[in-house]
Amino acid sequence: MVEKNGASSIDTPKRFVRLRQFLGDIPLLAWLFGGLISVLVETQVGDALASLLGLPKVPVLFGCVLALKHPLLLPGALAYVSVIYIATIVLVGKITARPFNLLAEKMIQWPIVIPVAIHLITLYAIMHVWSDISLYRELTLKLTLIAIMLTLSLNIINGYMGEFSCSHPGFMSLGAYGASAIMVLFFVNDRLFGKALLPEALGPFFFPIALILGGVAAALGALLIAIPSFKTRGDYLAIISLAFMFIVKSLFENLQFMGGARGIKGQPDLANLPTVFIWLVICVWVINNFVRSTMGKALNAVRDDEMAAEAMTVNTRRTKMVAFLFAAFWAGVAGGLFAHTVRFINPNTFGVQRLAEVLAMVYFGGLNSVYGSIVGAVSLNLLSEMLRPLALFKWIIIPLLLILIMIYRPTGLVAFKEFDVRKLIQPKHKSEKEV
Amino acid sequence: MSLLQVENMTHYFGGLRAVHNFSLDIEPGQIRALIGPNGAGKTTIFNLITGIYTPTEGRIALDGEEIIGLQPHEVASRGLGRTFQNLCLWRHMTVLEHVMMARYSRLTYGLVGAFFGTPRRNREEAASRSKALELLELMDIAHLADQTVINLPYGAQRRVEMARALASEPKILFLDEPTVGMTPEELDQMLGIIRTVHQELGLAIYLIEHRLKMVMELCERIQTLVFGEVIAEGTPEEIQSNPKVIEAYLGKEAVH
Amino acid sequence: MQLFFQNLINALQWGSFYALIALGYSMVYGILMLFNFAHGDIFMVGAYIGFGVATGLTALAAMGALALPNWVILVLTILISMFLTSFVGMLVERIGYRPLREAPRASAAITGLMIGIILETGNLAILGAQRIRFPSLIKSTTYDLGGVFVTNKKIMIVVVSLVLMLALNEFIRRTRWGMAMRAMAFDYVVIPLMGVPLNTIASLTFALGSGLAAAAGILFAIAYPVLDPYIGIIYGWKAFVAAILGGRGSIKGACLAGFLLGFIEIFVGAYMPSTVRDLIAYSIILLILVFRPHGFFGEPHSAKLRL
Numbered sequence: 001m002v003e004k005n006g007a008s009s010i011d012t013p014k015r016f017v018r019l020r021q022f023l024g025d026i027p028l029l030a031w032l033f034g035g036l037i038s039v040l041v042e043t044q045v046g047d048a049l050a051s052l053l054g055l056p057k058v059p060v061l062f063g064c065v066l067a068l069k070h071p072l073l074l075p076g077a078l079a080y081v082s083v084i085y086i087a088t089i090v091l092v093g094k095i096t097a098r099p100f101n102l103l104a105e106k107m108i109q110w111p112i113v114i115p116v117a118i119h120l121i122t123l124y125a126i127m128h129v130w131s132d133i134s135l136y137r138e139l140t141l142k143l144t145l146i147a148i149m150l151t152l153s154l155n156i157i158n159g160y161m162g163e164f165s166c167s168h169p170g171f172m173s174l175g176a177y178g179a180s181a182i183m184v185l186f187f188v189n190d191r192l193f194g195k196a197l198l199p200e201a202l203g204p205f206f207f208p209i210a211l212i213l214g215g216v217a218a219a220l221g222a223l224l225i226a227i228p229s230f231k232t233r234g235d236y237l238a239i240i241s242l243a244f245m246f247i248v249k250s251l252f253e254n255l256q257f258m259g260g261a262r263g264i265k266g267q268p269d270l271a272n273l274p275t276v277f278i279w280l281v282i283c284v285w286v287i288n289n290f291v292r293s294t295m296g297k298a299l300n301a302v303r304d305d306e307m308a309a310e311a312m313t314v315n316t317r318r319t320k321m322v323a324f325l326f327a328a329f330w331a332g333v334a335g336g337l338f339a340h341t342v343r344f345i346n347p348n349t350f351g352v353q354r355l356a357e358v359l360a361m362v363y364f365g366g367l368n369s370v371y372g373s374i375v376g377a378v379s380l381n382l383l384s385e386m387l388r389p390l391a392l393f394k395w396i397i398i399p400l401l402l403i404l405i406m407i408y409r410p411t412g413l414v415a416f417k418e419f420d421v422r423k424l425i426q427p428k429h430k431s432e433k434e435v
Numbered sequence: 436m437s438l439l440q441v442e443n444m445t446h447y448f449g450g451l452r453a454v455h456n457f458s459l460d461i462e463p464g465q466i467r468a469l470i471g472p473n474g475a476g477k478t479t480i481f482n483l484i485t486g487i488y489t490p491t492e493g494r495i496a497l498d499g500e501e502i503i504g505l506q507p508h509e510v511a512s513r514g515l516g517r518t519f520q521n522l523c524l525w526r527h528m529t530v531l532e533h534v535m536m537a538r539y540s541r542l543t544y545g546l547v548g549a550f551f552g553t554p555r556r557n558r559e560e561a562a563s564r565s566k567a568l569e570l571l572e573l574m575d576i577a578h579l580a581d582q583t584v585i586n587l588p589y590g591a592q593r594r595v596e597m598a599r600a601l602a603s604e605p606k607i608l609f610l611d612e613p614t615v616g617m618t619p620e621e622l623d624q625m626l627g628i629i630r631t632v633h634q635e636l637g638l639a640i641y642l643i644e645h646r647l648k649m650v651m652e653l654c655e656r657i658q659t660l661v662f663g664e665v666i667a668e669g670t671p672e673e674i675q676s677n678p679k680v681i682e683a684y685l686g687k688e689a690v691h
Numbered sequence: 692m693q694l695f696f697q698n699l700i701n702a703l704q705w706g707s708f709y710a711l712i713a714l715g716y717s718m719v720y721g722i723l724m725l726f727n728f729a730h731g732d733i734f735m736v737g738a739y740i741g742f743g744v745a746t747g748l749t750a751l752a753a754m755g756a757l758a759l760p761n762w763v764i765l766v767l768t769i770l771i772s773m774f775l776t777s778f779v780g781m782l783v784e785r786i787g788y789r790p791l792r793e794a795p796r797a798s799a800a801i802t803g804l805m806i807g808i809i810l811e812t813g814n815l816a817i818l819g820a821q822r823i824r825f826p827s828l829i830k831s832t833t834y835d836l837g838g839v840f841v842t843n844k845k846i847m848i849v850v851v852s853l854v855l856m857l858a859l860n861e862f863i864r865r866t867r868w869g870m871a872m873r874a875m876a877f878d879y880v881v882i883p884l885m886g887v888p889l890n891t892i893a894s895l896t897f898a899l900g901s902g903l904a905a906a907a908g909i910l911f912a913i914a915y916p917v918l919d920p921y922i923g924i925i926y927g928w929k930a931f932v933a934a935i936l937g938g939r940g941s942i943k944g945a946c947l948a949g950f951l952l953g954f955i956e957i958f959v960g961a962y963m964p965s966t967v968r969d970l971i972a973y974s975i976i977l978l979i980l981v982f983r984p985h986g987f988f989g990e991p992h993s994a995k996l997r998l
Contacts, residue, residue, distance in 0.1 A: 312600075399812075
């Protein structure tokens with residue numbers, strides 16, 4: 001639902017104005033409630049509706065995969081999606097708009113934690129119910145959530161700070177390898193690391209520590225880049241970070257005790273949906289806090305005019321270093337989660353292709369914006385899954401789409417927009433909309 | 436003791452001597468000006484004092500404290516605010532954000548505050564905000580607080596820059612051609628602003644200016660710089676009648 | 692000692708590939724201040740176009756329609772492929788970079804990256820995933836020079852690339868267009884105001900770079916006749932790093948760094964397990980860049996990514 005809100009901020013043509021007015025008075029919680037109802041409906045009547053419409057099974061990713069494989073099923077898939085998702089959400093949202101607006105008005109006066117928690121719990125419930133239907137959905141969802149973390153962290157460097165970093169796959173692999181090594185060493189009987197050193201039951205408690213250590217490893221790697229890079233300005237970082245990425249990759253290829261080119265597999269299955277979701281929430285919260293503080297905005301000042309920033313008492317070098325390490329830390333955490341989601345990593349997982357993917361998500365969604373990162377990561381991830389039946393042509397369509405975006409919106413879809421939680425959950429009234 | 440003291444400052448760019456034996460004494464609350472033809476090295480002197488370049492020779496003391504070798508941000512947070520000749524604003528930031536940014540060195544909440552939004556951070560940010568709004572009020576641009584700076588007219592941008600320079604609560608303000616490219620009305624307004632800043636905040640001001648009329652009206656003492664060297668120093672009247680100045684500066688102007 | 696010279700020959704050969712590719716990166720960077728991330732894939736496309744041309748010409752020769760000796764066919768292949776590939780380069784510039792000239796440079800880097808992906812995938816889609824054997828245009832002969840074995844192919848590769856580099860150098864130094872390119876590299880904001888057509892120069896730069904990449908592709912295919920769509924990623928990125936090492940925008944820097952990269956790789960591979968080759972090569976480059984931030988011949992630029 002969050003992405004829906006982000007998307008609505010794009011300048012909409014005139015003919016959408018009426019639609020916006022119609023939907024404009026639905027507060028976020030009503031949308032979420034509608035979503036929850038719709039996924040609950042799907043669990044109850046999804047199978048029946050699918051067979052009624054002549055679909056072989058419940059469409060897993062909004063019917064796109066199905067329709068691409070068997071074009072004849074397109075009307076059925078469309079009907080399914082419009083009934084289950086669109087109609088239900090809009091209907092429920094519209095009906096419950098008034099009570100939820102009243103609630104929102106109350107909630108806005110409570111400490112911000114409570115309404116945020118309510119929203120997040122609802123959001124999680126939607127994801128949980130939705131992904132319960134198939135393992136594939138759950139995996140896609142988890143990878144999408146991890147992609148948001150990655151995109152957001154790269155956005156700190158490439159968007160907020162305005163440098164061009166190519167080392168994100170490197171940071172990710174440092175985190176992934178770090179966390180995996182710790183977890184496999186302690187909790188798994190493995191050929192590479194030997195017998196488990198601790199009982200498996202302790203795993204879930206150590207997992208966050210392992211992730212954080214992975215993140216710290218990534219941040220230390222970032223320090224190696226940051227020390228030489230931020231002395232000089234210009235495109236220096238782009239090149240150093242690119243070389244760094246290749247170095248990390250071939251380092252892991254050569255570290256035999258880390259599995260060498262074959263990598264590590266069999267990570268304990270600890271990155272379940274709630275874990276990933278909680279980490280994502282923490283990540284978004286902390287990063288958003290940072291970029292909205294004056295210390296974080298110093299990044300924008302450094303990007304737009306470094307000399308002026310210095311003259312206005314901003315310690316530019318420290319600002320850049322901190323942001324770079326901070327971003328690397330989150331890339332490392334995301335890498336650790338990634339490793340425990342797919343439960344298999346090797347050096348090739350973190351190559352140029354991954355780099356292109358992350359960069360694409362950042363620039364597609366929009367620079368300098370938390371919304372943008374969410375939009376970019378979610379849409380490119382889902383798109384890439386939905387276009388899977390097209391096989392190769394997927395890798396022509398997605399790049400083309402991105403080129404078009406770059407030409408018509410060079411900074412991405414939802415660039416330079418502040419993510420303000422208060423604004424997001426506030427009650428929506430018609431009168432307010434017209435202002 | 437003087438507020439800013441520069442002694443025998445000399446600077447070379449490679450083999451080129453950009454500034455030679457420059458000395459300066461500014462007392463608290465004084466307004467002084469540096470005039471001189473284009474390319475005389477005026478902005479270089481600003482950049483030397485503010486720490487962007489390190490002078491080859493000489494010493495600079497701000498409030499009795501040696502500042503040579505400090506980073507520009509350190510010099511700035513010790514009480515030296517400045518504006519730029521070509522408006523170095525941050526194009527994606529709002530007016531309010533500009534002014535709040537200059538209070539960076541006064542924030543004490545640290546990274547923990549920045550990451551986790553502690554109450555201390557909220558307090559400090561709120562204080563910084565109200566201070567910034569005060570300054571915007573003083574500059575008469577409070578109604579533009581949430582605008583992005585690139586959307587503003589030139590005169591307003593100049594005011595933003597001024598408010599930003601004041602936000603770090605400097606003891607001395609360096610203004611690099613504050614009226615360049617202004618219409619006569621804007622010029623009068625800027626003159627008013629500089630007077631206000633000087634009187635209400637009691638700041639010392641050191642300015643580079645091309646418009647002699649403005650300098651004559653504002654300043655107590657003027658230095659004339661030609662090819663990196665001060666050829667004359669004195670009150671506006673003295674400068675106006677100094678034959679060297681007329682030859683080097685006004686004479687050149689007259690030719691144009 | 693023999694081993695050393697043997698490696699030297701190999702290093703020269705690999706250096707030639709890297710240098711030729713690096714030139715394209717460097718010229719585009721020098722003139723338009725952007726990273727042409729699609730260039731590695733243009734190298735790949737060049738190799739494939741070379742494959743097409745070579746196959747066509749040899750088929751014609753076999754049918755008797757074209758009674759030419761093999762070396763002429765080779766030269767023709769190189770020239771025709773360079774010519775054709777230069778259009779690919781110009782197309783890339785036209786589609787991916789020209790519309791973005793006012794946009795942040797990072798966005799242009801992204802389109803470059805995406806065009807690269809499209810070229811790879813397009814290739815896979817058209818030709819399928821199987822590897823392609825490049826027709827052998829010259830018969831391999833090995834000369835024994837006091838225990839050092841040199842094939843005629845290796846000599847040919849090094850000679851052809853040196854000739855191309857010299858030709859490029861002459862072009863840039865002596866012709867009117869070359870002068871315009873140098874002026875543009877000096878300042879691409881002001882020079883167009885003086886009547887030098889920016890778009891034409893940009894096209895020309897891409898055409899030249901792509902032509903050289905195509906030559907590199909064919910030479911590569913002659914030495915290692917099995918082609919796959921990923922050679923662009925593998926060698927292109929390395930050449931990119933070499934271009935940077937040489938100093939952005941510097942022709943002689945790109946050549947020098949290309950050869951240096953070849954030397955590092957071959958000699959590391961010769962005395963150490965081949966798996967650490969990349970690791971050491973990139974680490975050396977990183978170290979050089981730490982101490983010489985602007986590469987061998989680059990000039991400090993304070994340009995930042997415009998946003």
